[in-house]
Amino acid sequence: MNTRPTLEAVAERAGVSRGTVSRVINDSPRVSARTRETVLAVVEELGYVPNHAARTLVTRRTDTVALVVSESEERVFTEPFFAGVLRGIGTALSAAGLQLLLAMAQSAAERARLERYLAGHHVDGVLMLSQHDHDTLPALVTRLRLPLVLGGHRQRALVYVDVDNVGGAHQAVAYLAASGRRAIATITGSPDMRAGRDRLTGYRDGLEEAGLALDDGLVGTGDFGPESAARAMGDLLDQRPDLDAVFAASDPMALEAVRVLRSRGRRVPEDVAVIGFDDSDLARHADPPLTTVHQPVERMGQEMARLLIAQMNGMPVPRPVVLPAHLEVRGTA
């Protein structure tokens, strides 16, 4: 097996023409059962595998999809978000016979290379994981007429799959209110990220529904990271020492809040209840385990793939999908 067998070789050995073998390989109905059987036997015997490049050259389909993680978004690679989404995408693509190309554009040079790559139409579609509001890549991809699906982020006029951040935050606050908490504070995520803003909106909705007044003294600004949460939690306690609950827009922030609360002599959850967001490993392994809002990450990956495949098959541009989040009650609330 010095040289890999071609269609031609299979055809000759099976005593048919190239075209017929091609038809068998591609499951064309216009082949007799007898012939199909013979050909498949020879395919098996010679270990024939179609040459992807040759096929792509004529069909103009690559059967490959790019997953673009734009910029150096450390946060994207965070457990369990990235891993879960990846798994979902992988499963769905694999079932459809598609390959996944992972493109991380961290530096400007890599980014330029990526743009050229996409411009070369080396993939049939693009999945993007991005948090930033202003990324020029989606526009480029659209201009290239490549099917595109965004994940974990929304952008007008584009197809995206996102989690219901508003609803998730709402649920968390509703739960706190239902357990009798009356001074419910929040530590927000970055205001320039959609997820951060949405979670704040959900917080407000929750308060409103519970008939609790919105108090700016109960809103601390964070950026999803723990350092910002330490500061915010301290400020909140200074302003409202009577607070009895905190909803943080991320798990690391919630954990940090727990730490600060304890160092200030509050018991969690007895004196102050705490809820996070993301349901990361951190939450599950914390002591006590953190009550947090769970996102269906794997499902999100699957939906992304599904919407992309639909577009690749020429179906009308699908509607964006927003997946529900749910509260995972553990030890801190």
Place this chain on the structure above:
Amino acid sequence: MNTRPTLEAVAERAGVSRGTVSRVINDSPRVSARTRETVLAVVEELGYVPNHAARTLVTRRTDTVALVVSESEERVFTEPFFAGVLRGIGTALSAAGLQLLLAMAQSAAERARLERYLAGHHVDGVLMLSQHDHDTLPALVTRLRLPLVLGGHRQRALVYVDVDNVGGAHQAVAYLAASGRRAIATITGSPDMRAGRDRLTGYRDGLEEAGLALDDGLVGTGDFGPESAARAMGDLLDQRPDLDAVFAASDPMALEAVRVLRSRGRRVPEDVAVIGFDDSDLARHADPPLTTVHQPVERMGQEMARLLIAQMNGMPVPRPVVLPAHLEVRGTA
């Protein structure tokens, strides 16, 4: 720009032949400066991008490398290991102008598909992340004469990049001994995984070097997961209530050990020092932050890519690389 420009189009517009344009694109020295300039201008003007499939068809190179994550190894996707390795691989491949294809074979069907894919020589090389001792994929890849590099795992006669688990564990124990601990226990990883065995070896080496006796009563068997650690820690305390330090083979196990120790009335680190392994997010965000052994994950990814590229360029099969780990001293020891 209905149809994408071809070499032919560039050639015509530049008033040269297809061959000459090809030479310019491929940086052949046999082109006059004048011609090169003209051609490049036209390339720019028309936005020409070479057709990858056509090129692959004749050169038999795909400029693509597969990263195979075999079986449903949840653990592989764990922070920061996978993310770090991935980043390292991405950077190195990108610099070499190579694409990264991510292949996750979770089910038997996906696995079969993957094998067929690799058999089709659709990639120029394979990187594998695997923990299991008995995986048949490396043998298959080798049989296909595809360059291969294993990561985080060792296998005789194959090229791999691994972390010095023995040395890392050794360091941890040496540190404990140096701070005056005398009854140093360990909670091991899975005995059927190389990393687990190596960390146990390092523990023994450390004890020996410090002149401490090896006591089976101080060795608890775990499987890297927290549940196993809870059990092991309990048993250890029953057998040796005098123990004053624990080296756990993973961060989740170390964290669980801390919890059990506290529930049994021990203070950490005052009464019992604890050290983990991996330097995960968990470790950094624990309270107090966990002292643990750090692995150079990003570097590991880069090395994997480097060794693979060397093989792809026809260089002699490189030697395996073992990267050093180092102790990250934080709050628990």
Place this chain on the structure above:
DNA sequence: CTACGCTGTGAGAGCGCTCACACAGAGAAA
């Protein structure tokens, strides 16, 4: 002045496949 390099360029073949079309043969309708 002829012969021989050497450099830069062009022409042609062919990589392995799909797809449109041609066409042979069997059966049904005229």
Place this chain on the structure above:
DNA sequence: TTTCTCTGTGTGAGCGCTCTCACAGCGTAG
């Protein structure tokens, strides 16, 4: 019988590129 389906198969072109070979033009040596 002839004609017209219909089914199954073969044939040829061509996807966009690289690579080998041929060769024109020039300088340099014999």
